[in-house]
Amino acid sequence: MTYGLVTMLALYLPWMLFQTLIDPPGNRLLKWHLAGVQEVDGRNFLTALRDSYGALSWHDYLQGKLLNIKADDEVQDLEQIQTGDTISVEYTESLAMRMIKD
Numbered sequence: 001m002t003y004g005l006v007t008m009l010a011l012y013l014p015w016m017l018f019q020t021l022i023d024p025p026g027n028r029l030l031k032w033h034l035a036g037v038q039e040v041d042g043r044n045f046l047t048a049l050r051d052s053y054g055a056l057s058w059h060d061y062l063q064g065k066l067l068n069i070k071a072d073d074e075v076q077d078l079e080q081i082q083t084g085d086t087i088s089v090e091y092t093e094s095l096a097m098r099m100i101k102d
Contacts, residue, residue: 027044028040031043031048034049036052037052
């Protein structure tokens with residue numbers, strides 16, 4: 001148990017110091033991908049996440065989740081028709097148009 005804790009600190013501490021002292025802010029990717037905040041600001045990750053999701057109504061939140069499921073289904077459809085490293089251009093264009101319309 002002690003060795004695990006020491007190993008974790010030895011690996012995590014330099015990364016944490018780098019993100020804090022040399023290349024701040026260290027939470028930018030989390031804020032960007034999970035909270036949708038692309039600009040650098042002074043909020044911490046949890047505040048940005050709360051603000052982003054707090055601004056949504058339940059309808060908007062659920063609609064976003066349904067769009068994610070639909071997009072995942074469309075990606076699976078693309079994977080099924082993929083031949084080698086090429087994908088049908090016509091299918092890709094029609095898929096993009098369907099996603100825009102919906």
